[in-house]
Amino acid sequence: MKKVYGSAAEALDGLLFDGMTIAAGGFGLCGIPELLIDAMVESGVKDLTIASNNCGVDGFGLGKLLDTKQIKKMMSSYVGENAEFMRQYLSGELELEFNPQGTLAERMRAGGAGIPGFYTKTGVGTVVAEGKEVKTFRGEDYILEEGIFADLSIVKAWKADTTGNCVFRKTARNFNPPAAMCGKICVMEVEEIVQPGELDPDHIHLPGIFVHRIIKGEHEKRIEQRTVRKREEA
Amino acid sequence: MPWDRNQMAARAAQELEDGMYVNLGIGIPTLVANYVGDKEITLQSENGMLGMGPFPFEGEEDPDLINAGKQTITELPKTSYFDSSMSFAMIRGGKIAAAILGAMEVAENGDLANWMIPGKLVKGMGGAMDLVAGVGRVIVVMDHTNKHGESKVLKECTLPLTGKGVVDRIITNLGVLDVVEGGLRIVETAEGVTEEELRAATLATIVD
Numbered sequence: 001m002k003k004v005y006g007s008a009a010e011a012l013d014g015l016l017f018d019g020m021t022i023a024a025g026g027f028g029l030c031g032i033p034e035l036l037i038d039a040m041v042e043s044g045v046k047d048l049t050i051a052s053n054n055c056g057v058d059g060f061g062l063g064k065l066l067d068t069k070q071i072k073k074m075m076s077s078y079v080g081e082n083a084e085f086m087r088q089y090l091s092g093e094l095e096l097e098f099n100p101q102g103t104l105a106e107r108m109r110a111g112g113a114g115i116p117g118f119y120t121k122t123g124v125g126t127v128v129a130e131g132k133e134v135k136t137f138r139g140e141d142y143i144l145e146e147g148i149f150a151d152l153s154i155v156k157a158w159k160a161d162t163t164g165n166c167v168f169r170k171t172a173r174n175f176n177p178p179a180a181m182c183g184k185i186c187v188m189e190v191e192e193i194v195q196p197g198e199l200d201p202d203h204i205h206l207p208g209i210f211v212h213r214i215i216k217g218e219h220e221k222r223i224e225q226r227t228v229r230k231r232e233e234a
Numbered sequence: 235m236p237w238d239r240n241q242m243a244a245r246a247a248q249e250l251e252d253g254m255y256v257n258l259g260i261g262i263p264t265l266v267a268n269y270v271g272d273k274e275i276t277l278q279s280e281n282g283m284l285g286m287g288p289f290p291f292e293g294e295e296d297p298d299l300i301n302a303g304k305q306t307i308t309e310l311p312k313t314s315y316f317d318s319s320m321s322f323a324m325i326r327g328g329k330i331a332a333a334i335l336g337a338m339e340v341a342e343n344g345d346l347a348n349w350m351i352p353g354k355l356v357k358g359m360g361g362a363m364d365l366v367a368g369v370g371r372v373i374v375v376m377d378h379t380n381k382h383g384e385s386k387v388l389k390e391c392t393l394p395l396t397g398k399g400v401v402d403r404i405i406t407n408l409g410v411l412d413v414v415e416g417g418l419r420i421v422e423t424a425e426g427v428t429e430e431e432l433r434a435a436t437l438a439t440i441v442d
């Protein structure tokens with residue numbers, strides 16, 4: 001089966017529908033599927049529920065889908081970098097479900113692993129626990145969190161072979177593997193596509209079984225907080 | 235004289251022992267890394283890295299290499315990278331020895347509030363709830379009072395909680411307190427701060 005597509009729009013063809021749930025990789029602007037987000041803006045698909053740690057910044061990353069009002073609901077842990085997000089949220093146009101970062105990652109991983117729920121001590125005794133089942137294990141309280149089962153995953157890796165085996169680079173891995181796992185279909189964008197055998201099988205970060213469609217492209221990779229030290233300090 | 239930011243960070247660094255894996259929060263906790271001296275401390279960044287190095291030299295910033303505050307950083311020879319679910323497996327699983335975090339309020343039972351002020355801009359808890367629930371020891375570093383001079387060391391938190399009964403030790407500009415049975419115990423006061431001054435700035439129950 002051919003997994004490599006010519007463009008982001010081709011790779012998303014037939015997969016998008018209004019009201020769908022999408023899991024997106026990335027942390028801040030690091031390791032986000034820039035090209036697939038752009039193609040989703042172009043597609044006009046709307047009323048999206050998106051599980052993603054953050055929601056981009058104004059005018060970049062998932063922030064673009066906010067500007068066009070294509071997002072109905074975000075499931076995130078931190079959204080502080082985005083003025084348009086706050087405007088839509090405070091005016092009631094946008095729903096927001098805060099998830100602790102580790103809970104969000106595990107909800108994706110669990111969904112992808114066929115686990116519909118799990119118990120965690122994160123959030124016990126806080127607003128996060130409201131309405132959730134509490135169960136005691138070994139004398140401690142845990143709350144029930146549900147796996148995320150998305151209609152589509154959009155993720156970004158560094159290199160993939162044509163069968164979808166892939167490797168990520170440095171901290172751009174972040175939410176990409178769990179996000180990739182929890183979608184019915186996973187579309188991945190990469191910086192380089194290689195032939196099977198070119199990646200060391202022992203060094204694959206995510207096996208190709210989780211990846212259905214692949215595109216290659218140029219990434220802007222915008223830096224959110226540029227911090228440096230002076231050479232004299234070395 | 236109460237401790238300044240750097241003195242608080244230096245005091246917090248004394249909490250760390252050779253060989254520890256540690257997660258540092260944003261603000262004063264970040265400064266703790268400057269005071270670990272000869273101790274071999276491995277810093278975890280919850281976006282997926284163990285062995286966080288210093289900021290890069292100008293021109294060597296890598297957009298694929300950031301910390302949890304989204305700042306560009308560098309790697310070390312001992313660095314490893316992993317995904318977010320693995321990152322929180324080590325946090326929730328108790329593998330991280332300590333987290334040093336800032337706070338808005340701490341209560342005498344160890345309750346911590348540091349993520350939300352109702353009615354103000356809400357940005358989210360990020361990884362803070364997972365950290366305080368999971369790591370071996372939670373150390374709070376903060377000013378003892380807010381900018382209105384009101385105590386941040388309370389009988390009960392008024393703000394939404396990040397975690398319930400999670401704080402082990404509080405390091406403020408006035409001194410060091412431990413959360414113990416029945417309230418807080420004074421461990422030490424900052425140089426030049428009397429125990430009476432520390433008690434006067436504290437609303438929480440202090441036990442001997």
